[in-house]
Amino acid sequence: MYYQCMDNKHNKKFLIFSDIDGSFMNHRSYSYSTLKKYILLLKNHCQVIFNSSKTFAEINELNKSLKILSPFIVENGACIFFPRNYNNIVLNKNFFKYNEYLGYKLTNKNSELLISETNHLKKKYKFSFLSEITDLRLKKISNLNIQQLKRSRMRMFSNPILWEDKETKKDQFSKEINSLGYEVSYGGRFLHLCDSYNKGKAVNEFLAILKLNKNLSYKTISIGDSDNDLSMLEQTDYSCIIKSSKKKLLLNKKKNNYYSKNFAPEGWRESLEYIFKKENINF
16 A cells, blocks of 8 residues: 655655654654654654564564554665555565565575684674674663663664774774675664675665556655765665764765754754655655
């Protein structure tokens, strides 16, 4: 199902690919309460597709709290989850059934394999995998409660890294990771190791799946704040970069980029309102 965005002349469909931490939610408090009413309004016009380093359990819980039934992308682009019977998508070998969803994998790796292939680097660098961090320590790092911590650990494809070494060693670490067939991306709190996928590739796969269905017309919007969002931000018609305390993200893409004046969650709404105004859309 698509949510149509209407103006006076045309029926327009907008797909909004959004990061969560630091983009939809406040990076420190995880607050998004100011967006609850706004997203109810949006869902009658657009479709919000969360594209995050978070797990299936985390994003599914968020969607339920927002009362939206949409596809979403987990663990930095490792897998796309579609509600069953979504838009009559054509299935292939990459799909698998998972609860009330159909998963579409962009990788054959899993958390255990990732550790086995990279764990030897601990002889040269100081870091911990998320699965190795105690609940007490992780709570201090992330400010998540016990239930949120539990959902954050339910990883199917990845195992984020907490960097505990000197910043000057990151470049060499990245080179060694590259030689093992992985790429390092930087999120708000953790490093993420990805093999054949990233958020941008997941967006492209998602759009390719939709193109198998005819008579679809849409524009795409991406919203992010960190380095691991760059690949996604480069792929869409409009790109929204949410204000961050870290370095400013610079895109190779030069058109239709908007830098919010506010942090999340206010910056999320601000960015979309700018785009809708530019598109002459009122709702």
